[in-house]
Amino acid sequence: MNFYIGYLFAEAVKHILQKNGIPTSDIDLIGSHGQTIHHYPFLIIPCGETTGIGEPAVIAHETGIPTIADFRVADMAAGGQGAPLVAYPDYLLFHDSVKTMGLLNIGGIANITVLPANGSFDSVSAADTGPGNMCIDAVVSEITDGRERYDQAGQRAAQGTPHQPLIDEWLNHPFFQLTPPKTTGREMFGHTLAMECLAACRKHSLSDNDSIATLTELTVQTIALYISQFVPEKNPIDTLYVSGGGVHNQTVMQRLNEALVGTAVEPVDNSGISADAKEAIAFAILANESLHGQAGNLPSATGASMRKILGKFVCP
């Protein structure tokens, strides 16, 4: 699959350039995040392992553009979690002299970067908060026999009622008690857990939409829990910019706004950066840093012992 996904990525690059009338020669460098297919940071086993696919040699050859990829491994070699890697790009793009900023990406897993007002990058904290869309998507897909892949705009959750006792039970998961830096993945909050949650919902005779609402609320409450645990009350988040697929889930957005009193929860688009493009922009920044011999990780976010130049450089 590594080569095959590489070809798909290369096709995507060529397609987007053509669609936007950008000549390949205008692109100096590709930063490819890759598709992480397993990720066991040191948190779980003594010697970390991570695998991202989407062969950069294929991307570089097919596009003719130098490519940097596989950003996690250097951070992990230095004892870090290999994630979240967006902390440093988030700092470069969003830190503010007056406001404390939060950047929340709700992908399969949700992760947050907190940038204290007028802080240096040592002050940045970042972590995975827990499940993002992963469990919701899995349950929607299961309930609809695969006809729906996600809860569009959060409509099903809006029509359901979350079952708080189950959420309280799930919040006992040890991950939510860990202090940051911490990362997680599909191994912990993937399909298996989602199916266990769905089974628990059904045991409590919840309707389909109530089940989806309950898992949606789990995502919201784990984010709120992280913030209440690890963001100092005296320096609360002024603006929380949300990106990732979750930004399109209106139930998630509305409930986050209700749960985070005093914080403006907004799509990151309001900052001028498209939610759908934010991760891509972050990895373009990381690739550029690496090309110039600049470190891209933040030990305060990943737990690494030192800053590292990230990624592997591949010639076209």
Next chain:
Amino acid sequence: MNFYIGYLFAEAVKHILQKNGIPTSDIDLIGSHGQTIHHYPFLIIPCGETTGIGEPAVIAHETGIPTIADFRVADMAAGGQGAPLVAYPDYLLFHDSVKTMGLLNIGGIANITVLPANGSFDSVSAADTGPGNMCIDAVVSEITDGRERYDQAGQRAAQGTPHQPLIDEWLNHPFFQLTPPKTTGREMFGHTLAMECLAACRKHSLSDNDSIATLTELTVQTIALYISQFVPEKNPIDTLYVSGGGVHNQTVMQRLNEALVGTAVEPVDNSGISADAKEAIAFAILANESLHGQAGNLPSATGASMRKILGKFVCP
């Protein structure tokens, strides 16, 4: 395993430097071949896949030395087999204005590079010839219940008698009819095939040493077959330098000398380059070429559509 093997490789580097009193600061660059754990070139499936483990980010971090690794993929991205990659270093080290030179490495798989006298690198041909030690080792290990891992110095083979009808049968394997460039691996000539061969030997009531002699002779005859098929009779190999574990198998060496009339079959050590170090030297050369933006593959050897700068560069 990718990270774990990376730590072992880093330990090996540190150990060898310490043992030889070489300060780390004297080493500018590591070229790491990695351990290939699967290799499906385009020969077998439409979209190639190859996986080498021994994470270079770990090697670079642990040693403090920039590392280039994963040399096969760029060649495969250009439609090549990703092997044999030693062809170009072999050319740089061994090509001769008067003699036609052969370089035979007998590792798990055996591969040969042929350098016509006074030829350019377009004239170089290289290919895997078939099984090297892989089948012999597997059968020795099976026969001795794992007490012996290989046939030391070829002593068991020397005490046995090869069964030619079985060898003739095995030589019908389609790989031996393919024209170069061609590569193979453990998928084709690994443990499964070795066990089938052993079963066939036992069906013919061969003794243990006769079975080992038969598999040893298979290696010899597949090498000789390749040379008779693909090296022009009018320009025979003058000197065939042998490297890899097989050079220590005296039965293999003696039988190659007998089978290849007119060719001097010698350990590559006779050239001044240690057989045990030859592959390592080749990958140091390839890493150096890549660092200087020079291509490292030879399309005449790998079948790639073009020369490519190989490997992925990782900062320490």
